[in-house]
Amino acid sequence: MEVAIIGCGVTKFGHIWDKDHDDLLVEAVTEALRDANLELKDIEAVWCGTFYPSTGISGNVFSDSLKFFGKPISRVENYCATGMDNVRNACFAVASGAYDIVIAAGVEKLMDAGSRGLPPIEGIFSVGMPVVSAPAMFAMAANRAFKEWGWNREDLALVAVKNHYNGARHPKAHFRKEVTVEEVLKAPMVAYPLGVYDCSAVSDGAAAVVLTRPEIARKLGCDYAVIKAIGMAVETMHPWHRPSESFLSFPATVKAAKMAYKIAGIENPRKQLDFGIVHDCFTITELINYQDMQLCKMGEGAKLIRDGVTAIDGDFPINPDGGLKSFGHPIGASGVRMIAELAKQVLGKAEGLQVKDAEAGFAHNLGGPYSVATVAIVSKP
Amino acid sequence: MASISDCSVYLPVWKIKREEIANHTGMPSMGGEKSVAHWDEDSITMAVEAAKRLKGNFDAVLFASTSSPFRIKQSASFVASALDLENAFTMDFSNSFRASTNALITANELVDSGKFERVLVVSADSIPTKPGSIYEQLYGDGAVALAVEKNGAAKIIGYHSAYQPLPGSWMLKDEFLSYDMRLDAIFGYASSIQRSAMSLLGKLGMSPMDFDRIIASAPDPKSYEGLVKAVGAKPEEFFFKRTGILGTAHPLFLLASQLEKTGRILLGGYGEGADVIAIEVSEPIQTNIGRMLESRKEMSYSDYLYNKGFIANRDAPDRPPITKLWREEKSVIRFYGMKCKKCGTVSYPISRRCVECGADDFEEVKLGERGRIYTFTIDYLVSPGNYVGDGAHPHCVAVVDLERGGRVLFEVTDTLTDFKGTECDAEVERTFRLLFEKNGFRYYGWKARPAR
Numbered sequence: 001m002e003v004a005i006i007g008c009g010v011t012k013f014g015h016i017w018d019k020d021h022d023d024l025l026v027e028a029v030t031e032a033l034r035d036a037n038l039e040l041k042d043i044e045a046v047w048c049g050t051f052y053p054s055t056g057i058s059g060n061v062f063s064d065s066l067k068f069f070g071k072p073i074s075r076v077e078n079y080c081a082t083g084m085d086n087v088r089n090a091c092f093a094v095a096s097g098a099y100d101i102v103i104a105a106g107v108e109k110l111m112d113a114g115s116r117g118l119p120p121i122e123g124i125f126s127v128g129m130p131v132v133s134a135p136a137m138f139a140m141a142a143n144r145a146f147k148e149w150g151w152n153r154e155d156l157a158l159v160a161v162k163n164h165y166n167g168a169r170h171p172k173a174h175f176r177k178e179v180t181v182e183e184v185l186k187a188p189m190v191a192y193p194l195g196v197y198d199c200s201a202v203s204d205g206a207a208a209v210v211l212t213r214p215e216i217a218r219k220l221g222c223d224y225a226v227i228k229a230i231g232m233a234v235e236t237m238h239p240w241h242r243p244s245e246s247f248l249s250f251p252a253t254v255k256a257a258k259m260a261y262k263i264a265g266i267e268n269p270r271k272q273l274d275f276g277i278v279h280d281c282f283t284i285t286e287l288i289n290y291q292d293m294q295l296c297k298m299g300e301g302a303k304l305i306r307d308g309v310t311a312i313d314g315d316f317p318i319n320p321d322g323g324l325k326s327f328g329h330p331i332g333a334s335g336v337r338m339i340a341e342l343a344k345q346v347l348g349k350a351e352g353l354q355v356k357d358a359e360a361g362f363a364h365n366l367g368g369p370y371s372v373a374t375v376a377i378v379s380k381p
Numbered sequence: 382m383a384s385i386s387d388c389s390v391y392l393p394v395w396k397i398k399r400e401e402i403a404n405h406t407g408m409p410s411m412g413g414e415k416s417v418a419h420w421d422e423d424s425i426t427m428a429v430e431a432a433k434r435l436k437g438n439f440d441a442v443l444f445a446s447t448s449s450p451f452r453i454k455q456s457a458s459f460v461a462s463a464l465d466l467e468n469a470f471t472m473d474f475s476n477s478f479r480a481s482t483n484a485l486i487t488a489n490e491l492v493d494s495g496k497f498e499r500v501l502v503v504s505a506d507s508i509p510t511k512p513g514s515i516y517e518q519l520y521g522d523g524a525v526a527l528a529v530e531k532n533g534a535a536k537i538i539g540y541h542s543a544y545q546p547l548p549g550s551w552m553l554k555d556e557f558l559s560y561d562m563r564l565d566a567i568f569g570y571a572s573s574i575q576r577s578a579m580s581l582l583g584k585l586g587m588s589p590m591d592f593d594r595i596i597a598s599a600p601d602p603k604s605y606e607g608l609v610k611a612v613g614a615k616p617e618e619f620f621f622k623r624t625g626i627l628g629t630a631h632p633l634f635l636l637a638s639q640l641e642k643t644g645r646i647l648l649g650g651y652g653e654g655a656d657v658i659a660i661e662v663s664e665p666i667q668t669n670i671g672r673m674l675e676s677r678k679e680m681s682y683s684d685y686l687y688n689k690g691f692i693a694n695r696d697a698p699d700r701p702p703i704t705k706l707w708r709e710e711k712s713v714i715r716f717y718g719m720k721c722k723k724c725g726t727v728s729y730p731i732s733r734r735c736v737e738c739g740a741d742d743f744e745e746v747k748l749g750e751r752g753r754i755y756t757f758t759i760d761y762l763v764s765p766g767n768y769v770g771d772g773a774h775p776h777c778v779a780v781v782d783l784e785r786g787g788r789v790l791f792e793v794t795d796t797l798t799d800f801k802g803t804e805c806d807a808e809v810e811r812t813f814r815l816l817f818e819k820n821g822f823r824y825y826g827w828k829a830r831p832a833r
Contacts, residue, residue, distance in 0.1 A: 117762040125701065126701070126705075126709055126712070126713065126730055127701045127705055127706045127709055127713050127816070127824055127826065128709065128712065128713035128730070128816065128826040128827065129790060130763075130776070130778050130790060130791065130792040130816075130828075131763050132760065132763065132778055132790070133760050133762035133763045135760070135762065136758045136760035136762070136763065136778060139758035139760075140756040140757065140758050140778075140780060141756070142758075143756045143757055143758060143804075143805060144755065144756040144805060147756075147805040147806075188761075189759075189761055190761055190762060191758045191759065191760045191761060191762065192758055192759040192761075192800075236736060238736070238790075240780045240788065240789070240790035241728060241729055241730070241736060241788055241789065241790065242728070242736045242737065242788065243726060243727070243728060243736075243737065243782070243786070243787075243788045244737055245788075247755070247756050247780070
């Protein structure tokens with residue numbers, strides 16, 4: 001499978017009080033179409049990812065924002081991996097030849113949900129199960145990693161410091177401010193041992209990519225990047241009830257990565273790829289992702305951040321865009337934005353944040369209680 | 382007549398010094414301390430905690446309380462289901478501080494008639510009182526469970542019950558306890574107990590001298606002492622200084638405190654009249670009363686107010702429908718998991734397929750009482766039992782590996798805001814608690830607490 005990314009659009013992420021989800025979608029899609037030098041009428045089908053506030057309005061999330069009527073639109077929802085699963089579905093539709101040019105878009109208006117953290121998902125879990133916030137789910141992984149490997153809060157803080165450093169240089173990031181280890185450690189606790197700076201931002205935003213097959217991209221005369229592989233896996237939504245769960249590795253990521261690496265013919269990602277974007281919803285998640293994405297052995301995630309390997313000028317930069325940590329995480333938009341960031345990097349268009357000699361990289365999107373993961377490999381044509 | 386063969390008490394892990402109450406309310410302190418239920422405890426959960434220590438089957442459950450959480454819904458059936466009893470006659474005794482002795486007398490009749498083999502009498506109370514009121518200092522929270530059967534170490538040798546038309550203590554729905562203590566103390570208490578006792582002694586052909594100990598619940602500790610001294614006997618410990626008066630559970634708590642010694646006991650239960658029961662202890666019955674009294678922690682008055690619901694946001698969002706609770710009763714209330722017949726994995730809750738291997742061949746198994754924390758967190762976004770987005774209280778959850786298999790995510794309770802000791806590999810035990818209240822219904826289930 002090879003799918004060409006010919007247009008990318010990303011809104012500014014952040015607390016966007018004055019814009020509705022349709023404003024954000026129109027902005028992202030307009031920018032993506034302009035980038036591809038196409039018009040909305042050229043689009044044959046749309047996949048639109050959104051998780052919270054637009055639930056219940058299905059394909060109309062997109063149709064009524066863009067006034068795009070009479071064509072196929074599917075709404076995709078897969079926890080925090082909604083965005084990239086959305087791209088995955090669009091990719092297969094294009095690769096199959098069913099459509100030539102499609103849009104994969106994602107949007108989220110988290111600020112409208114009106115709470116700290118994410119709004120609750122109600123009514124579907126067992127009556128006996130305690131409610132667990134998103135940071136609490138990942139904090140449980142951190143506490144076990146602390147116990148097992150001797151990692152500590154300083155190791156986690158280094159992730160925040162690195163991603164904020166990168167995000168400060170990205171014009172569309174939510175938080176464009178560097179932070180110090182001391183600031184991270186002093187921040188108020190959210191779910192022990194994760195403080196405010198260990199958590200990604202709760203933000204609004206939208207992103208869109210225009211996808212086609214490489215031969216059409218060439219015919220259109222577009223600059224394009226290639227999606228070489230997308231792997232995806234769904235695991236249990238009750239990791240806390242599965243006795244074999246280690247909380248030190250997220251099996252969905254491991255399986256999605258293996259799938260994507262296999263399709264793209266990658267045996268050693270550290271050698272065959274140049275950089276990566278991982279789902280750093282929390283600082284601990286990024287360190288565990290290093291291991292699950294096979295960048296290092298189990299237990300060595302913290303060493304990678306301590307040694308500066310994943311810094312933007314390191315041996316294998318991770319989250320040169322600032323990650324969810326400083327970019328913000330409007331759920332449906334994030335995975336789409338990651339794909340757009342990969343395309344920008346391999347096309348050498350990541351001004352100010354360009355990874356040196358970036359020819360191929362991966363992006364990883366993780367959702368739920370580590371139960372849904374998507375991994376994509378993007379390279380130069 | 383029947384006998385008491387086993388006994389177990391439950392006191393919440395928390396207590397408060399009356400001095401601490403006095404310091405904050407400005408009212409004079411009555412001295413000592415009282416027992417305080419954690420916010421997720423009520424008379425149903427405390428009854429389960431007391432009763433679950435009693436091993437063996439019961440064919441009847443008699444529940445006695447003046448603070449049943451439901452106005453229409455039986456508490457005894459909840460207790461029976463949490464104890465995983467297959468079939469049992471269930472009955473609630475309520476509305477009077479005499480409810481527990483009423484239940485003990487009824488249990489005696491059920492067994493004596495030969496129709497029931499082993500009856501559980503369980504009494505619990507957590508009486509709502511106003512901050513600063515005298516009742517706030519008088520009443521404590523706790524539960525007592527007794528096994529009543531044909532043969533046991535403590536034989537019931539007789540009883541007499543008589544009512545007296547007094548106002549007594551009263552509480553209308555959703556109000557706090559109130560009554561005219563003077564009327565009770567002067568005209569009610571002593572005369573009621575004496576009248577029932579004289580009738581009983583007459584029936585038995587005995588005098589007060591034939592009894593080793595006289596214990597009787599009372600509106601206040603002084604009334605009890607006065608009563609006993611009037612017949613020339615020595616007052617026993619009334620536990621006012623250590624637990625407070627445990628509502629209708631108090632007479633049975635006093636009885637529990639006397640079962641470890643042999644001898645003849647006269648037990649009085651008071652409330653608009655009196656039940657007097659004569660019991661002969663031929664062999665000491667080991668109770669957990671000492672361990673319960675010793676393994677407690679002190680709380681502040683602000684924590685007390687939080688626990689009693691005066692300062693807390695308890696507004697849970699929409700939660701699973703009640704129909705779901707009904708379907709999940711075996712897992713959520715009876716606490717069964719499943720054991721896969723293919724790979725042997727024990728898991729929770731009961732599900733159609735094994736979480737490890739996907740096989741659909743399994744047996745239902747009762748899960749263990751104790752376990753170790755695999756991992757945990759203290760969540761500042763979620764309040765215990767709800768998810769308001771602005772936590773009123775941090776919430777501790779832990780992934781626990783149970784003895785004999787099964788891994789469960791539990792809320793860790795009894796912590797208040799002190800999470801010391803909650804760490805990987807720490808030992809915890811299951812405890813039956815209120816999970817949350819929504820749409821006029823209380824959802825119960827199991828939580829974990831530091832091993833006590």
